[in-house]
Amino acid sequence: MNLRLLSTTGVMLALSGPAFADIEAARVFLDAEIGDQSVLTREEQEAEMQWFIDAAEPLRGMSINVVSETITTHEYESRVLAPAFTAITGIQVTHDLIGEGDVVEKLQTQMQTGENVYDMYINDADLIGTHWRYQQVRNMTDWMAGEGADFTNPDLDLDDFIGLASATGPDDKLYQLPVQQFANLYWFRHDWFTDPEIMAEFQEEYGYELGVPVNWSAYEDIAKFFTGREIDGQQVFGNMDYGKKDPSLGWRFTDAWLSMAGASDKGEPNGFPVDEWGIRVNDNYQPVGSCMARGGATNSPAAVYAIEKYIDWLQNYTPPAAAGMTFSEAGPVPAQGNIAQQMFWYTAFTADMVKEGLPVMNEDGTPKWRMAPSPYGAYWEEGMKVGYQDVGAATLMQSTPVDRAQAAWLYAQFIVSKTVDTKKSHVGLTFVRDSSVRHESFTERAPNLGGLVEFYRSPDRTRWSDTGLNVPDYPRLAQLWWQNIGDASSGAKTAQAALDALCEQQEAVMERLQRSGVQGDLGPVLNEPQDAQYWLDQPGAPAPKLENEKPEPVTIAYEELIQRWQE
Numbered sequence: 001m002n003l004r005l006l007s008t009t010g011v012m013l014a015l016s017g018p019a020f021a022d023i024e025a026a027r028v029f030l031d032a033e034i035g036d037q038s039v040l041t042r043e044e045q046e047a048e049m050q051w052f053i054d055a056a057e058p059l060r061g062m063s064i065n066v067v068s069e070t071i072t073t074h075e076y077e078s079r080v081l082a083p084a085f086t087a088i089t090g091i092q093v094t095h096d097l098i099g100e101g102d103v104v105e106k107l108q109t110q111m112q113t114g115e116n117v118y119d120m121y122i123n124d125a126d127l128i129g130t131h132w133r134y135q136q137v138r139n140m141t142d143w144m145a146g147e148g149a150d151f152t153n154p155d156l157d158l159d160d161f162i163g164l165a166s167a168t169g170p171d172d173k174l175y176q177l178p179v180q181q182f183a184n185l186y187w188f189r190h191d192w193f194t195d196p197e198i199m200a201e202f203q204e205e206y207g208y209e210l211g212v213p214v215n216w217s218a219y220e221d222i223a224k225f226f227t228g229r230e231i232d233g234q235q236v237f238g239n240m241d242y243g244k245k246d247p248s249l250g251w252r253f254t255d256a257w258l259s260m261a262g263a264s265d266k267g268e269p270n271g272f273p274v275d276e277w278g279i280r281v282n283d284n285y286q287p288v289g290s291c292m293a294r295g296g297a298t299n300s301p302a303a304v305y306a307i308e309k310y311i312d313w314l315q316n317y318t319p320p321a322a323a324g325m326t327f328s329e330a331g332p333v334p335a336q337g338n339i340a341q342q343m344f345w346y347t348a349f350t351a352d353m354v355k356e357g358l359p360v361m362n363e364d365g366t367p368k369w370r371m372a373p374s375p376y377g378a379y380w381e382e383g384m385k386v387g388y389q390d391v392g393a394a395t396l397m398q399s400t401p402v403d404r405a406q407a408a409w410l411y412a413q414f415i416v417s418k419t420v421d422t423k424k425s426h427v428g429l430t431f432v433r434d435s436s437v438r439h440e441s442f443t444e445r446a447p448n449l450g451g452l453v454e455f456y457r458s459p460d461r462t463r464w465s466d467t468g469l470n471v472p473d474y475p476r477l478a479q480l481w482w483q484n485i486g487d488a489s490s491g492a493k494t495a496q497a498a499l500d501a502l503c504e505q506q507e508a509v510m511e512r513l514q515r516s517g518v519q520g521d522l523g524p525v526l527n528e529p530q531d532a533q534y535w536l537d538q539p540g541a542p543a544p545k546l547e548n549e550k551p552e553p554v555t556i557a558y559e560e561l562i563q564r565w566q567e
Helices: 001-015 023-034 040-057 074-089 100-113 125-134 141-144 196-206 216-226 247-254 256-260 301-316 321-326 347-353 402-414 423-428 438-446 452-456 475-490 495-516 534-535 559-567
Strands: 063-069 090-099 118-123 177-189 288-289 341-346 367-372 389-395
Touching: 001 301, 023 040, 023 074, 040 074, 063 100, 063 402, 074 090, 074 301, 074 347, 074 402, 074 423, 090 100, 100 125, 100 475, 118 125, 118 402, 125 389, 125 475, 177 347, 177 402, 196 216, 196 321, 216 256, 216 301, 216 341, 247 256, 247 301, 247 367, 247 402, 247 475, 256 301, 256 341, 256 402, 288 389, 301 321, 301 495, 347 367, 347 423, 347 438, 347 452, 389 402, 423 438, 438 452
Parallel strands: 063 090, 063 118
Antiparallel strands: 118 389, 177 341, 177 367, 177 389
């Protein structure tokens, strides 16, 4: 059933209105939409829907407003699940879809003004450091034991969620409830990488086997090898990326690019005391610096190396138009069939990569491409963060009236309920529940998803994490990244100059937070600046410049890698 039909079904349910808020509305929804794509039996599904009906009774007739970024999963929630929830519970939900940067801006406005802009935000758990310090969102742990207790599904089963750590503070309180998540992995054309003629030619030219690159040295060789070739009648490029000076360019780098290069300290889920943003904290998670002069690593040799490699590959091995593209514009390009590999690829694009008739799909429904762990840079060492995972999560602000927050909380639980989560996972392929990814329907579908199911069934899935606790004010600091990296990407500044400016601006924001005292004992306490060499001489980040930033290239056969995941 296509999305348009599903949307129509949802609208028909919604038109039934609050008067039809009973189990019959739920049965219509279950018949038309869920079927056997649920970890629950039909009897269990109806029991869960009855709980929602009963819990919503005192709130029936209310209208609430929810906002999220525009990705396939949230489109499904907005077009299908929100109308179904309305029909089943009698609570009218308007689920707006806007850009990710706009979501953060709206949330920041509500934080600053105290006015209730939205009753619930579905935004990244990247803001955990912000929420924990400002205490302007309801922490779910206390909420579920207090004002939200009567509206908390007894079968919510938090232990089934795979991304709770990303939304949990050092106080062991859960600040957001994950509703979708996707990892940043490596994407490549498996059919080309296993073509005997191409493999032999690569072996002859580079002296080692063509395979999944383990480090950036191999990635660069492969990018150079494929760029300019003609395969299947079109010119091929060995890399895909984007470079427009736009908020999404900031995510391209805050989403762990520096730690993938090796700029951070060891430690999972985030480097400690220096994280993937290059921000150093003390033992109490109070930020103490971003520049090397204060012990940070945002402008360190490893960070400069990371930016320079990005620019080099963007200029030399990527379609020229990519330099003017945003995240959303660049995402679908590999599906057009002329990209050999992509280092920085989000699994959120999987749903759009497996559509019938695409140049990257076989006639039998299997993909010509695969996904694998991203390779690491020259400064990376075992124990450092390996990659980023976006965890989009339901967030309830303290400034939202209690009854509206209770209604929004019911909606949040509905869209991740065991009744609907497996079906939603099939639509958007952004897993939040272990039970869904292990459902037999995904065992059957796994060969068509290029390694996604194997990744999410492996222990590796917990090693990819979102922005951590070191970032004290995500909305203010994140906007500095795209502006400064854009200067480097456009050639207006060198990578070193851009990162020097970035770390200084981050420290200026943190200094204002320190002076204001708004974050209390959790806020920044900046170190006194001193010669950067002092910190370069200390163990860990920031690390001194390597004499050789292109070590021996290493590759691995995809089949060997996937076997590790399966074991």
